[in-house]
Amino acid sequence: MATRKARLLMGVLFSLVLVAGACAEEQPVEPGDGETESPALEFTTIQEGVLQVGSCLDYPPFESVEGGDEVGFDVDLIEEMASRLGLEVEWVTADFDTIFTAVAGGEFDAVAAASTITEEREQIVDFSEPYYNSRQALVVNTEETPDIAGVADVGEGDIIGVQRGTTGKAWAEDNLVPQGAEIRTFQGAPAAFQDLAAGGVTAVVNDEPSSAEIITELPGLEIVEAIDTDEKYGFAFSPENPELTEAMNQVLAEVIADGTYQEIFQRYFPGVEVPPEFQPS
Amino acid sequence: MWEGSMAVTGQPDSQLDRLESTAERRLARSAAMILGVGIASIVLALGGTLVSTLANGIVPYQRLVEGLRSTPTEVILDVGLGLGAVAIALGFAMYRRMPTKRSREQSIAGAVLGIQAVVVGLIILVFRTFGDPDLFIKLFFNAGILEGHLGAFVRGALNTIILAVTGELGGIIVGLLLAMLAMSKRAVVRAPARVYINFFRGTPLIWQLSVFYFGFAIGLGIRPAIDVGPIQLSSAYTIAVIVFILNTGAYAAEVFRAGIQSIERGQLEAARSLGMSYPQAMRYAVIPQAVRRVIPPLMNEFVILIKDTSLVLILGLATGELELYTTAREGYSDTFNASFYTAAAIGYLAITLPSIWAVNRLERRLRSGLVGVGA
Numbered sequence: 111m112a113t114r115k116a117r118l119l120m121g122v123l124f125s126l127v128l129v130a131g132a133c134a135e136e137q138p139v140e141p142g143d144g145e146t147e148s149p150a151l152e153f154t155t156i157q158e159g160v161l162q163v164g165s166c167l168d169y170p171p172f173e174s175v176e177g178g179d180e181v182g183f184d185v186d187l188i189e190e191m192a193s194r195l196g197l198e199v200e201w202v203t204a205d206f207d208t209i210f211t212a213v214a215g216g217e218f219d220a221v222a223a224a225s226t227i228t229e230e231r232e233q234i235v236d237f238s239e240p241y242y243n244s245r246q247a248l249v250v251n252t253e254e255t256p257d258i259a260g261v262a263d264v265g266e267g268d269i270i271g272v273q274r275g276t277t278g279k280a281w282a283e284d285n286l287v288p289q290g291a292e293i294r295t296f297q298g299a300p301a302a303f304q305d306l307a308a309g310g311v312t313a314v315v316n317d318e319p320s321s322a323e324i325i326t327e328l329p330g331l332e333i334v335e336a337i338d339t340d341e342k343y344g345f346a347f348s349p350e351n352p353e354l355t356e357a358m359n360q361v362l363a364e365v366i367a368d369g370t371y372q373e374i375f376q377r378y379f380p381g382v383e384v385p386p387e388f389q390p391s
Numbered sequence: 392m393w394e395g396s397m398a399v400t401g402q403p404d405s406q407l408d409r410l411e412s413t414a415e416r417r418l419a420r421s422a423a424m425i426l427g428v429g430i431a432s433i434v435l436a437l438g439g440t441l442v443s444t445l446a447n448g449i450v451p452y453q454r455l456v457e458g459l460r461s462t463p464t465e466v467i468l469d470v471g472l473g474l475g476a477v478a479i480a481l482g483f484a485m486y487r488r489m490p491t492k493r494s495r496e497q498s499i500a501g502a503v504l505g506i507q508a509v510v511v512g513l514i515i516l517v518f519r520t521f522g523d524p525d526l527f528i529k530l531f532f533n534a535g536i537l538e539g540h541l542g543a544f545v546r547g548a549l550n551t552i553i554l555a556v557t558g559e560l561g562g563i564i565v566g567l568l569l570a571m572l573a574m575s576k577r578a579v580v581r582a583p584a585r586v587y588i589n590f591f592r593g594t595p596l597i598w599q600l601s602v603f604y605f606g607f608a609i610g611l612g613i614r615p616a617i618d619v620g621p622i623q624l625s626s627a628y629t630i631a632v633i634v635f636i637l638n639t640g641a642y643a644a645e646v647f648r649a650g651i652q653s654i655e656r657g658q659l660e661a662a663r664s665l666g667m668s669y670p671q672a673m674r675y676a677v678i679p680q681a682v683r684r685v686i687p688p689l690m691n692e693f694v695i696l697i698k699d700t701s702l703v704l705i706l707g708l709a710t711g712e713l714e715l716y717t718t719a720r721e722g723y724s725d726t727f728n729a730s731f732y733t734a735a736a737i738g739y740l741a742i743t744l745p746s747i748w749a750v751n752r753l754e755r756r757l758r759s760g761l762v763g764v765g766a
Contacts, residue, residue: 207724234727269625271707275724294625295721296707301605305707308609310626 151195151360153353155219161197162218163188164204168300170323171378172224183378184222187241188345190370194361205297207275210235214348220358221346224317226277231346236355239362240342241371243385246278247318248337253330254309260335264313266290271302271311277341278315286315303328317341319379367391415490422494422501425485429478429504436471436512443467451535455528459519468519472512478505533730540722540731546711547718548738554700554714558635559693565636566643573648584644591641596634597702603634604706627706635696642692650685651677683757690750694743715739 156162165173165184173182180201192199202218213221214234226244227237250258258264268291272279282293291312296302299316306314307328314321318336325331347355365371369390376384440459447458458464482502489495518524537544572584591599604627607613614626615633654677662672701716708717719735722728 207720211727230725230727269709274721280725292709294627294707294709295713295717297705301609301707304605304609308612308614310609310614310707 151353151357153195153357154351155197155354156216157200159196159198160200161188161192161195161220162200162202163192163220163222164202164209164213164218165221165223166206166209166298167201167203168298169224169320172320173222183242183374184224184343186374186377187365187371188220188222190365190374191358191361194364195357206273207297209275210346213346214350216348216350219347219351219354224320224343225346226317226341227344228277234349235346236349236352237344237346238355239359240344241362241388242319242343244339244341244343245318246281246315246337246339246341247321247333248335249303249306249314249316249321249325249331250312250334251306251309251330252332252334255312258313258334261285261337264289264291268292268312269294269310271296271305271314273297273299273302273316276316277339278317281337281339282315300324303331307331418485418488419490419494421485422489422497425478425482425501426497426504427501428474429482429501429508432471432474432478432508433504433511434471435467436475436508436515439467439471440464440512440515449532449534450538452528452533453525455532456525459524459528468512468516471508472516475505475508475512478502479509530729531733533728536726536728536730537722537734540718540734543713543718543722544715544734544738547713547715547735548742550712550714551697551700551716551738552742554631554635554703555693555697557632558639558696558700559689561632561636562639562643562692562696563689565640566645566647569640569644570647570651573644574651588641588644591638592645596638596699597705599634599638600631600702601705603630625707625709625712627703627708628712631700631703631706635700639692639696643689646685646688646692647681650681650688653684654680686757687750687754690746690753694746694750697743697746698739 165180167173167175167180169182171182172184173180175181185201189199204212204217204221204223206223209221209223209225210231211234212218221235224242224244225231225237227240231237248261248264258268264270264286266289268286270282270286270291271294272282274295274297279293279295282291287293294302294305294311296305299320302311302314302316303321303324305311307330315337316324318333321333325333345358347358366388367390371388372384372390375382375388443461443464444455444458447461448454478501482498482500482505486495486498486502489498518527569584569588572580573588575581575584608615608626608630615629616626617624617629651673658676658680659672662676663669667675700714703714704717704720713721715735715738719731722731
């Protein structure tokens with residue numbers, strides 16, 4: 111008798127725990143009284159007061175880790191935007207090739223990973239307004255293959271290193287494979303560049319700004335051609351959370367208008383002119 | 392052999408001949424009917440629904456949804472559910488009154504099949520009516536989006552098999568050598584073998600792949616790429632094979648050691664007493680017997696290795712070198728559609744299930760003549 115009652119109680123407790131765990135905690139957030147003049151914005155985040163941001167954190171100068179802290183253009187920008195909404199940023203590491211489905215599925219609130227706004231991605235996430243204009247770059251190891259001076263020199267027998275899930279990979283597949291090159295895919299960008307430095311691949315196609323940053327650490331690498339693909343970066347949000355997207359767009363516009371964007375931009379891209387659409391009004 | 396399992400087969404019920412009353416004979420025969428109803432119910436609820444859904448076509452995915460929602464499917468499902476309910480009711484009501492053990496088992500079996508039919512049927516019904524079959528099928532069973540990727544998947548399956556087979560075969564050779572060393576009487580011979588085995592069993596396979604590829608190949612520039620005639624393998628691929636061989640070798644060594652040491656001492660002593668030297672005794676008496684014992688765990692390791700090949704994800708692979716999981720992952724990251732993963736699952740099952748079946752058959756053949764616990 112005692113064991114039967116005990117078992118019944120355990121069963122009930124267990125089911126209660128399951129039910130409790132299944133309910134996500136979502137509570138509406140009011141922005142703190144910060145320095146913003148915007149009207150109170152209603153939005154929800156997975157955890158109250160916290161903006162969980164998914165990123166690869168291996169992509170300088172946009173997002174990387176130095177001495178235990180997250181640094182980078184994306185990092186500073188989104189932390190500034192979040193603080194204006196009264197949110198603290200919590201960084202979540204994720205693989206790039208599944209990061210969009212992850213945010214769409216509610217694994218985190220936002221993606222800040224130097225992500226290009228594309229039509230395919232727009233079908234599963236909501237992007238913020240563009241916050242950076244980018245191009246692709248063809249990076250070559252000038253010690254191993256000094257004869258490759260541009261895209262036209264890539265041909266039969268050349269191996270192009272790309273990162274899985276990136277627009278660089280898509281571009282290389284569309285433009286270099288017809289020229290006879292072969293594609294080798296890596297999970298992360300640093301691996302592709304390391305292989306290039308070691309002479310394993312002939313070239314790497316990756317976003318220009320981070321390529322420029324990464325090759326300063328590896329010997330013999332050079333950007334031989336910048337490829338204009340009219341790409342713009344955006345922060346990605348779950349399509350189920352349009353209020354958050356709206357709120358972030360508003361603070362992004364403010365950050366640009368009052369000159370903070372320019373400040374952050376010049377911190378990471380010194381000597382480069384801020385594009386007119388991102389200059390303070 | 393326990394009577395119960397025989398009772399459901401279609402052999403004539405000899406117990407029936409001993410019965411006098413016709414009423415009892417009729418009762419016993421009705422049990423067979425209940426079983427029939429139970430079988431029919433599950434065939435319809437599960438099989439019939441599946442066939443009716445697929446009959447409408449797979450490409451594009453909307454056809455599957457239509458097939459699921461169509462009237463014939465609904466009819467089959469309802470009939471299946473109904474029959475299942477009938478089987479449950481009759482089976483559980485009548486089994487106690489059955490005269491023979493066989494008819495009792497048939498009655499219960501019919502009722503249990505009815506329960507299975509009702510459960511499966513209800514799940515399908517609920518999903519069909521209240522769920523979102525459109526979204527689910529679009530994301531997981533979208534054959535249309537897989538069109539054009541069939542070649543890639545076949546290549547992927549081939550790569551998975553190549554990696555697993557070479558890893559296993561190489562590992563067996565390495566493992567046998569290691570086992571011999573690990574069983575040596577001399578501690579100086581045993582120690583390095585032990586260290587090797589513990590290291591490769593103690594570290595994760597994904598870590599081993601990372602270190603060998605990023606550390607040795609990219610870092611130190613040791614690139615064992617193969618470019619011999621038609622065989623062109625990148626260093627990532629060869630390193631993967633090498634690491635699989637080294638890793639499997641460690642596990643195989645343990646299997647061999649345990650297998651050899653499980654042979655009774657008496658066998659070795661008997662062989663020695665016949666005048667064989669220690670190596671001869673091992674080769675002619677002990678190892679042939681040990682082979683029987685080590686083959687099942689080795690083949691088990693093979694099945695595990697088939698799935699571990701997916702770890703090459705972390706290496707830089709050329710397009711023709713992607714195995715099943717990486718093929719699926721690439722497709723997914725291009726389209727954000729999980730049907731690629733469904734296809735990979737089917738691929739893995741197509742490789743592992745026959746292997747498991749072959750292992751079981753081999754095991755039964757090896758054990759024939761031996762009288763053990765399982766008999």
